Amino acid sequence: MTAKFAGLFALLLCGIAAQAQTPDVQRPASNGGGVLLGTSVSIVDHQDFRAAVGPVAGFYYFEELTDQWTFQVEFHWKIVPGYRLYAGFADTLVLPNGIGISQASFDVRSLVFWELPVLLQWRPHREARHAWLAGVRPSVNRLTGGQGSPSWSTASTGPVATDLSGLNIRQGLRGYDVGLLVGWRYALSERLSLDVRYNQGLLDLTADNFFKNKTNTLNSDLQLTLRARF
C-alpha cells in the first residue's frame, strides 16, 4: 500500500511538473535557494532487500561557479520507517541464596535522518534544462518515541542481578553517517525543478556485536524531490 501510494505521489509530482512546464527557461540566477519535498525509497534490510517509503523535505542553496558548474549545499529531513532491529540482553546470577535475572531489549522500527548533502552540478551549457550532480552526504539520525530506551525487567529470589537500565541504544546504533550521491536534475521552469538521486550510505549503522548479526544497515535510498526556488 505504501509503495502504491508513493507511486501515486510521484505521479502527482510529475503531473505538477508537466503543468508547470513553460516553453522557455529564462537565464538562471547565479545563486539562490529554495525548498524541496518529495519521497524516498530506502533499503531497510539489505539481506532480504526490503524497502520502505518515507517523506523528504528540506532546503537548498546554490552558487554558480562557472557556466557549467554549480556548487550546492542542502539540508534534508526524512523519516525512514520499516526497520526491524532487535537487540536483547540478559544476565543471570546464581548464588547459594537465590537467583537474579535481568533482561533488557531494544526495538528500533524507524529513524529520522537529518542530512547535509554537499554537491556539484554539471550542465552542458548555461541554458540547459538538465544537469548531472554528485557529492557527499553527511547525516545524523535520531529515534522517535520510546525506541531509544530499553525495555528492562528483573526477577530475583535473592541477589540482584546486573542493572541493565543504563544500556543505551547509541552503544549499538551509530548516530552519524557519510554517504555518496549521484543524480539528475531537470528544470521545469525558472523556479521549479525535479531531482532524482541515489544515495549510498558508507557506514554500517548497527554494531554487529550489539544486535548480534552481521548484516549491514546502511542509509541508502532513492529520492525523488520537487524543488521550488525562492
Place this chain on the structure above:
Amino acid sequence: MKYTFLLWALLCAVLLRGQENSGLSRFAFGPNIGTGDAFQSCCGDSWGYHTFGATGEYRLARFFSIEADLRYTALESDLSGWSFGGTGYSFDGFQQLRGVALTVGPRLNLRLRKGKEIGATLRAGPMLGRTTQDITNNGRPFQTRRYQPNLLLAYALDLRWAWWISDRIAVEWTTGYSAIDDFRQNLELKLFTGSPFPADITSEFPSNFIKQISERPSPVGAINLGMGLRFRL
C-alpha cells in the same frame, strides 16, 4: 487501492476542470508532507508518524475557499508486552496503521504583504485504514497479523502560512491537529503468517495485549508539522 487511485483521479479532474482559459484560475493545488507527534489510545508509545498527499483548493472569495485533501498517513505503535513465566514465551507487538483519507472543509485566508498569506482550515472526511501487527517472541518475528481495511473518520484543523514566490507558486508550512476515529468498529483478521499462538497460553493473555487490540483499531490523535508547495492553475 483502486479507490485511492479513483479519488486521486477525481481530485485532479475537478482541479483541471476549473482551469480558466486565460489568467489565473481559482484553483490551486499541490503536494505536501508532514510529521509530528502521534498518540494512539491502544498503545503506550508511537513513532514514525508521517503523512504525504495533495491538497486542492477552490477560492470562492478572497478570504474564503473550499479545500480538499487526499492524504496517506502512517504510524506505528507498540502493543503491551506479555511474558508467561516458565514457557519461554515473551511476546511484544507492534501495530502499524496506514490509510488514505479524503477530507474536505472550508478555509479562511488572510493575505499579508509581499505575497505572504495565512489561513486556517477545518476538514473532515472518510479514511480507509489498514492495521497490521507484528508480534515478536523474545524479539524474534513470531506472527504477522493483517486485518481487513476499516472505514475510519479523519478530521484536521490546520493553520497555514504560505509564501507566494510567484503568481503561480507558493511554499507553505502548516501546523495543526488531526485525529482519526474508529467508529468503534471491530477489526476483522484477514490473515496471519508465522506461528500460531499456543492454545494453552492464549487464555492467559492480559486484556491489553492481543484481545483488546483485535477489537478496535483505536483512535489516533496527532500534532502535525507540514510543508508543501501550492500551484495556482
